[in-house]
């Protein structure tokens with residue numbers, strides 16, 4: 006489903022070249038919940054950005070759902086991000102001037118969905134994250150954990166096949182972090198593939214598989230133990246949300 | 248994809264201070280633009296009215312007799328004989344006042360000798376070459392003959408009229424609506440009559456700034472030389488005026504020791520002097536309006552730039568969740584369009600109110616609505632253009648900004 010082979014990603018500044026990813030290879034199958042760990046600067050965010058088509062890479066090949074993403078135009082990458090990928094950010098990245106439902110609506114509008122369809126998706130996504138009653142609140146009126154749940158609702162409202170999360174609990178206390186983690190597990194159980202970057206070994210243990218990065222490449226895979234519930238694909242998630 | 252106006256508007260309303268200021272600026276700019284341009288166009292129309300006169304090839308000569316020996320009629324005859332014989336001169340005439348100069352005389356004319364009083368119309372004394380010296384054309388009837396030219400009025404005989412006159416078509420229409428004016432009689436206040444022998448058109452008289460500068464009639468008479476002053480109109484072949492002006496000035500200065508030549512000037516000089524106020528007003532209004540629009544563009548540009556630079560993370564996030572570059576451009580253009588739109592709507596009201604006030608205050612015609620529509624479109628387009636570059640910069644924000652900034 007996601008297949009990276011010998012990817013290298015170089016950041017060039019006037020003075021130095023940084024190999025953020027070096028001969029990076031990874032395969033992730035549909036429905037997996039993969040935690041990515043590693044020391045600061047090891048390339049976790051870079052990996053997520055490449056995986057999520059937010060950044061280009063210099064060498065290697067990357068197939069997403071069997072599509073070679075290198076050949077894609079900027080618009081095509083936007084469309085793929087919009088329809089197949091959901092992002093969850095460390096600092097939530099809600100749009101401060103839009104209320105909760107308008108925030109969730111943002112990717113749906115870019116997808117060009119009809120108003121009725123969008124309304125239903127917003128309602129069920131907010132239902133899932135337990136914030137249906139806060140639809141008209143502004144982000145500033147919510148706690149950090151609630152904001153992150155709105156961001157999760159935004160990420161899943163479009164039924165993505167992949168959910169990419171970069172330290173989604175990094176700005177939350179442990180209780181809220183656990184809630185968010187519960188939510189991610191629940192979403193994964195509905196069939197969405199999740200790539201989770203985290204520093205927290207406890208959270209990482211809850212994933213099915215751990216990938217440890219050092220210096221821009223994978224140093225270690227933990228054992229892969231498929232969970233009983235993780236069987237379906239994106240369609241299952243879609244069915245559950247609809 | 249439908250344009251997401253509502254969320255853009257609600258986001259805009261949460262940060263409205265800058266937007267309101269820029270919208271107000273746009274409103275004021277529209278009111279100024281529309282009214283200023285309207286005034287400019289009116290002035291341009293005023294200055295562009297046909298004069299019928301070959302302004303570019305006519306020179307005006309002012310001669311002043313200053314000795315006891317100076318004699319008006321012989322002097323006129325001698326000067327005209329010289330001028331008319333000059334190669335390159337088309338025609339020359341002596342005249343009572345300078346056309347297009349906003350100076351001259353208005354005298355009453357009546358169509359009915361029983362009438363109580365006549366209205367004043369611009370009267371211009373010329374000789375048989377007067378029409379040719381101006382370059383105006385007869386459209387009916389005939390020119391004055393040499394024999395018809397009357398001697399100047401004198402102190403003893405100050406109210407003598409003339410037997411024949413030539414009128415402008417506009418004056419003919421005024422005096423005898425829908426009738427042929429040829430052969431019709433008109434009267435001076437002493438009920439002395441003259442017959443209309445010719446009609447010229449188009450022609451502007453001595454008062455371009457009056458309401459009806461084309462209500463003018465010509466008298467076949469040498470002018471009365473107040474204090475020995477005489478004015479000649481000389482029309483040259485195209486392109487020869489400047490050279491002939493020097494020749495003429497030198498010759499006339501010497502030819503008669505009993506007078507001096509005060510000046511020799513192109514007729515354009517007097518027309519331009521008459522329109523100096525209009526011309527200055529035009530330049531002033533255009534400059535102020537252009538500056539105003541430039542400042543407004545800067546305001547729009549600054550607001551858009553500010554909005555982009557304070558929202559880079561939001562832009563990156565939008566890109567990350569699926570916005571294409573053109574969606575980002577569209578976002579900022581729609582946002583700017585809303586601000587400009589609000590400004591333009593308020594501006595319309597402001598422009599109409601200003602126009603109404605000006606029309607009352609300065610007796611101007613009421614604002615033409617085409618100007619309002621044109622001004623709205625112009626400001627709208629300029630506003631979008633000013634926001635274009637910031638919008639492009641927004642679209643260049645990479646999606647990775649979403650994960651790379653805190």
Ligand SMILES: Nc1ncnc2c1ncn2[C@@H]1O[C@H](COP(=O)(O)OP(=O)(O)OP(=O)(O)O)[C@@H](O)[C@H]1O
Pocket residue numbers: 016017018023024025043044045046047048049050051052
């Ligand atoms: N825009 C950039 N320009 C130059 N170097 C960069 C850029 N972004 C990342 N890097 C470098 O690439 C390497 C990997 O960075 P990355 O952000 O992927 O690390 P990370 O594992 O996410 O670290 P952290 O845990 O601190 O978030 C680092 O050495 C970083 O300095």
Ligand SMILES: [Mg+2]
Pocket residue numbers: 049050051171
């Ligand atoms: Mg990182």
